[in-house]
Amino acid sequence: MADVLAFAEQREGQIGGASREAVSAAARLAGELAGSAHVLAIGGVGLSAAVGALGAAGAASIAVAEHESLTEYNPEGYAQVLAHQVRSLDLAAVILPATTLGKDLAPRIAAMLDVPLASDATGIEVEDGQLAVLKPIYSGKAFAHLSIDASPAIITIRPNVFPVEQFGAAGEVTTFTPEIDPSTWRVRVLERKGAEDGALDVAEATTIVSGGRGMKAPENWGLLESLRSALGPGAALGASRAVVDAGWRPHGEQVGQTGKTVAPKLYFAIGVSGAIQHLAGMRTSQTIVAVNKDADAPIFGVADYGIVGDLFEILPRLAEEVAALKSAD
Known part of the structure; x- marks a missing residue:
């Protein structure tokens, strides 16, 4: 038995559709592994009010890291919190949406933990007890079938590929304040330009x-x-x-x-x-x-x-x- 962790990305305190897809993908994979799907959301104070609906998408538990320094995405801060959460759980995989943020965060986590990374996945299965990931290659002209025998595997999934299913899980929400020191971060958000x-x-x-x-x-x-x-x-x-x-x-x-x-x-x-x-x-x-x-x-x-x-x-x-x-x- 092994669990799966989904990272729920927030923008201005709201959880997007790509994150719900990641949660459902984690729930389906956890079901194949006879485990549970967990969620981590990172953001500013008050984020917990936006994550409750993720239980219906398949989350057995939802951890919300709230800190005023995490209101805006900071690669160092988010990586520290996510890496700590991954280390505290027995996980087969960590699933993130392949958004701009997810594509930046996923390789950082993989490098910090020295674990494999599979990016832009369009399919995830369990074959003979191992994770198997399908991803497009050669500009989408072919697909690579990746077998992963190390854990936890960091996987980013392409948005609008994995359906959001209604599992009806309880989705118990736990809020905590991470122990971080923003003064040590080398990256600062100077300006944010939205759509x-x-x-x-x-x-x-x-x-x-x-x-x-x-x-x-x-x-x-x-x-x-x-x-x-x-x-x-x-x-x-x-x-x-x-x-x-x-x-x-x-x-x-x-x-x-x-x-x-x-x-x-x-x-x-x-x-x-x-x-x-x-x-x-x-x-x-x-x-x-x-x-x-x-x-x-x-x-x-x-x-x-x-x-x-x-x-x-x-x-x-x-x-x-x-x-x-x-x-x-």
Whole structure:
């Protein structure tokens, strides 16, 4: 029997969907190991009020580390607290969401504890008593099957891949103040830049409307925003690297090898040619819709649905049709 620990990431005191996915993934894995799933959340004072619902996602116990110096993410502080929690438990694995924060924190913990790390997992199983992790490689063209025989394994999971299940666990919440000394930290948060107007993080969105150089100018982004708005609150805007490098959109929206890796239920690639670096970040999307005037664009090679034509004529009509369907529902 071995337990599994899930790390619940908080942003401004709220627990996101990617963290609930991590908790459910931990609960499923713990069930296969005849163990229990535990959760650790780290943040400022008052965070405990936001974590109670994680019990339903499969957490048998929820530990909340509250400290005023941990309100904002600090890699050294968070790593100290998480490493201490891992050492105090008999764990087979630690699961974190593969968000920007999770991708920074996970390798730190693996190095501190000298344990294996498997990143960006899309599948976790138990085979012959060993953990097995499935993860995309070669820009998503193939999958690696990793067998892990050391514990605890540190695993980050790709958002929107693992379902959130309702286990109905009690999820007993325990709050504690970690023994940390912020004066020893070499890293300081100087400035925090969030998404524009509270926009949804593209890595956690269930629907993404992504634009490329085919949009021609930043002022044309309103067409994409109209489609995103019609799709509803679960949709976010994305962008190709070329668009971000040109200064049209913020880096937080960039999808691709040097941006964010996403796996939404629905991905719109509008005016995106489909460079291999972009495909690496979105090809595991459940359904891909591409709009491009070039019938030979590589994006059509991965698209489930493709429209060859002028996006400036297609987008307004597409937004109208989506809005009409939504209103009919």
